[in-house]
Amino acid sequence: MRRGRGRVAGSPDLERSSLRVASALAAAGVGAGDLVAVRLERSAASVAAVYGVLLAGAGYVPIELEAPAARVAAILADCKPRALLASASALGELSLALPSGVRPVALEAALASPTRADRFADARPGDPAYVLYTSGSTGAPKGVVIEHRGSLAFLRWALKEFALRPGDRVANLAPLQFDLSVFDLFAARAAGAEVHVVSRRDGLFPAEIARYLRRRRITVFYSVPSVLASVSGALARARGAFPDLRLLLSAGEPLSPELAAGWRAAAPNAVLYNLYGPTETNVCAAYRLPAAPPVGAAVPIGRAAAGARLDVRRGELWVSGPSVMRGYMDPKLDRAAFGRSGAKGRRFYRTGDLVARRRGLLYFLGRRDGLVKVSGRRVELGEVEAAVRRHPAVSDAAVIHEAAGLAAFVVARGGRRLRWADLRRALAADLPSYMIPARFERRLRLPTLASGKLDRGSLA
Amino acid sequence: MSPARARIKRFVEDELLGGGRLADGDSLWEAGVDSLGIIKLVRFVEKAFSLSVPPRDVRPRTFASIESIAEYVERRGAEKKR
Numbered sequence: 001m002r003r004g005r006g007r008v009a010g011s012p013d014l015e016r017s018s019l020r021v022a023s024a025l026a027a028a029g030v031g032a033g034d035l036v037a038v039r040l041e042r043s044a045a046s047v048a049a050v051y052g053v054l055l056a057g058a059g060y061v062p063i064e065l066e067a068p069a070a071r072v073a074a075i076l077a078d079c080k081p082r083a084l085l086a087s088a089s090a091l092g093e094l095s096l097a098l099p100s101g102v103r104p105v106a107l108e109a110a111l112a113s114p115t116r117a118d119r120f121a122d123a124r125p126g127d128p129a130y131v132l133y134t135s136g137s138t139g140a141p142k143g144v145v146i147e148h149r150g151s152l153a154f155l156r157w158a159l160k161e162f163a164l165r166p167g168d169r170v171a172n173l174a175p176l177q178f179d180l181s182v183f184d185l186f187a188a189r190a191a192g193a194e195v196h197v198v199s200r201r202d203g204l205f206p207a208e209i210a211r212y213l214r215r216r217r218i219t220v221f222y223s224v225p226s227v228l229a230s231v232s233g234a235l236a237r238a239r240g241a242f243p244d245l246r247l248l249l250s251a252g253e254p255l256s257p258e259l260a261a262g263w264r265a266a267a268p269n270a271v272l273y274n275l276y277g278p279t280e281t282n283v284c285a286a287y288r289l290p291a292a293p294p295v296g297a298a299v300p301i302g303r304a305a306a307g308a309r310l311d312v313r314r315g316e317l318w319v320s321g322p323s324v325m326r327g328y329m330d331p332k333l334d335r336a337a338f339g340r341s342g343a344k345g346r347r348f349y350r351t352g353d354l355v356a357r358r359r360g361l362l363y364f365l366g367r368r369d370g371l372v373k374v375s376g377r378r379v380e381l382g383e384v385e386a387a388v389r390r391h392p393a394v395s396d397a398a399v400i401h402e403a404a405g406l407a408a409f410v411v412a413r414g415g416r417r418l419r420w421a422d423l424r425r426a427l428a429a430d431l432p433s434y435m436i437p438a439r440f441e442r443r444l445r446l447p448t449l450a451s452g453k454l455d456r457g458s459l460a
Numbered sequence: 461m462s463p464a465r466a467r468i469k470r471f472v473e474d475e476l477l478g479g480g481r482l483a484d485g486d487s488l489w490e491a492g493v494d495s496l497g498i499i500k501l502v503r504f505v506e507k508a509f510s511l512s513v514p515p516r517d518v519r520p521r522t523f524a525s526i527e528s529i530a531e532y533v534e535r536r537g538a539e540k541k542r
Contacts, residue, residue, distance in 0.1 A: 066492050068478075204495045205520055227495075234515035375496050405500075421474050428478020434496045436478070 006189030009169075009196045009216070011044035014051070017111055021052025021085070022120055024110035028083050028103045032057030032121035035081040035131060039063040039072070039090060040107060042175055042200050047185055049085055049107055050176065057121045058082065059128035061143070062176030065090075065200070066432050071141065073097045075133050079143050079329050085110065125149040131329060132177055132279050134378045135435065137370060139386030143329030144279045146179075153322035154282040155187050157306035161286070162220070162247055162273075164191035169244075170220040171213060173198045173227070178377070179279050180222050180251060193220070206234035210241065217244040224252035224376030225259055232262050242267040251275035251283065252376040254364055257294035264293070276301035276364065279378070280337065280349050282323040284308035285362055300361040311341060311348060316368060317355045318348035325349070370456070372401035374434050379406070381456075384437065387430045393418040398446050400459050405438035409459055411445060418442070464509065464537075465530035471504050472526055484527040489520075498523060509533050511540075 008014050030036055036053045038060045040046040053060040061079050063072055076084070076099055084091070084098065088106040098104060123129070129151045136142035158164070170188040172195050174180035188195045196216045202208040209231050213221060223231075228250060235241050245267040250260075255274045264272060276285040287302025304310045308321035318339060324347075327334040339350050354365040370381035381399045388397035388408055393416035398409045412418040420440045427436045447455040465484065473482055476497045482488075493501070501523065502513050511533065522532045 066494050201489045201520055204489055204493070204498045205518055205523070207516055207519055230499075230515075234518070236516060375499075404503075405496075421479070424474060425479035428480075433476065433478075433492075433494055438500065 006192050007194045008044045008047050009194055011048055014044075014048055016115070017045070017048035018051035018055055019115045020113050021049050021107070021110045022055035023116040024105055024113040025053065025056040025058065025083060025085070026116055026120060027113070028105050030056050030058050030082045030103075032123050033127045034058040034083075035061050035079055035128060036105075037061045037063055037076060037079070037081040037084045037102070038176065039065060039067075039084065039086040039094075040176075041065060041087070042172070042197060042203070044197050045107065045111065046176070047172070047195060047197060049110070050185060051189075052110070053085070054123070054129065055120055057123045057127070059123070059130050060176070061131045061133070063133070064175060064177050064432060068429050068431070069094065069097050070430050071432065073099075074140055075143070076102055078133075078141075079131055123148055125152075126326075128326070130182070132179055134279050135371075135380040135383045136333070137380040137382035139383050141383075142333055145326045145329055146282065147326050150282065150323045150325065151182060151186070154182070154306045155190060157323075158183055158187045158283070159191055161305070162187075162249075164188065164193055164220070166192035168193035168219045168246075169196055169216060170194065170222075171196050171198060171216070171218040173203050173209065173221075173223055178252075179282060180224070182282070183222050183249070188220075206230035210234050213242055213245070218242075219244055220247045220249075221245060222249040222251070225250055225255050226253060226373075226375045228263060229259055232259075232266055235266065238262060238266045240266070240268055243269060245270040247271055247273075249273050249275055251277070253373050255299045257296065257299055260289055260294045260299055264289075274299045274301060275305075276362075277305075277319075277323075278349075278351055278353070280325045281308065281319045281321075281351070282306065284319045284321065284323060285310060287361065298363055300358075300363050301355070302361055309346075309348075310362065312355055312357060312362075313339075313341070315354045315356075315365075317351045317353045317362070319351060320346050320348045372406075374401070374406065377434055379435050381406075384408070384427075384431065384435050387427055387435075388423065388437075390430070391418075391423050391426050392416065394423070396446055398454050398456060398459060399437060400456050402439075402460060406435070407439040407441065407459075408437035409441050409443045409446060411443055462530060462534065464533045465526060467508055468505070468529050468533070469526050471508070472501070475500065475504070482526065484530075485525050488523065488525060501529070505529065505533060509537065511536050 083103040129148045133141040172184035272289040274287045277283040286305040311318040384399045395413040396411040447458045
């Protein structure tokens, strides 16, 4: 991952900055194979910080800025990082929640720290490059451990497939905890391209994202359909709006033919790809859209990519190959996640995604369980339900995903007063805001199927 | 405080910040409002004040703070009456 000499716009001394961060981390006792939690505002400096963590031989664990303190504490307790890299002001607020053994390192101080003269210990191929936390169905976030060799398997494939080159200007809009950013930060660097980091403020406003892509003459953009739809929707005149874009990558949610057609008109010189892959496998399937307008109800997720082997077992997609995760941070979760198949008992990650194969191409059909996407981010309905049930005035709860967002159906505990504002406040202490239901409805009881299981279908 | 401002303040504090307090001039994104929060906010403004907010109006300047949103709502309301 350290090949190439890509640049980051707005960070003229990128190499020195990452070296300083690595030096500060090494001085704090960080070495090869360790983990460093990173909680930073998206910026050129945060990219230097991530490069610095890797330079020190460690893997990074991004924690979203919006995460409430309880979630930060749960992640730190789960992955036990050697250090937490954050701004000085954020460290001040978090210091009470910091478990023993986690050294706080302020980014401002790290960027000013003296550089170390001797070499850093190199990470081994089997060491973690990063640990990404996603929503877990049992009520706690789960950490996906991706090793260097896994990440490299994806990056080598991406560099070749997309022919990234030094003249490319790659936008980075995805936050670090979202694996789209792995492509933005590392493929661009290896190819000697330039990364343009969209600030958090601009990233909140679709019209600003559109303006940014135009003004910076971005050539490569990787995002999720819900963001792509909001960006193209914010344009007064979509046709030919992004003439510099040569590569548009979509992943994280189903890409509709209408959205693809809209972007084809907005970016007439761009090649469009629909990529597929849960965090646990990185990108494992890809489909390059033909020049002809897409037809039918769905854009396929295509064929195996990055050396992956894809099996369809009773409709569910199973993935094995070099880019698949080592496992979860909590090994107890691995048993349900992996399956063995074939004469050699190859290990497959069971995606839980239902797919169909038509004329050699895979199509995403839906989920087996309660995992949904809210603005491209994974939400296990079970995790939200568990948080709602923890409230003392709640006896039972079910959460569904509807067009307007998440909706919670709540059964109150007898004799307790239940106010939505109180419940919302309690949820905000446990969950990131995108996981908090947009709508609450009171029910006397929840509908069940003959099996006794919750009947989510009848709530919709 | 204008009635519009009070309603916006209540929505931002209760729905977006989980009960946290925010001064009228404080920056929404520095307080931790994310992109989904902005979408919720736009939907709330449209519903609560019977306005349609075109995407080009969803800008950092308009949706910077409780104060700037209240000004926007009042300006749009005045345009409608004219």
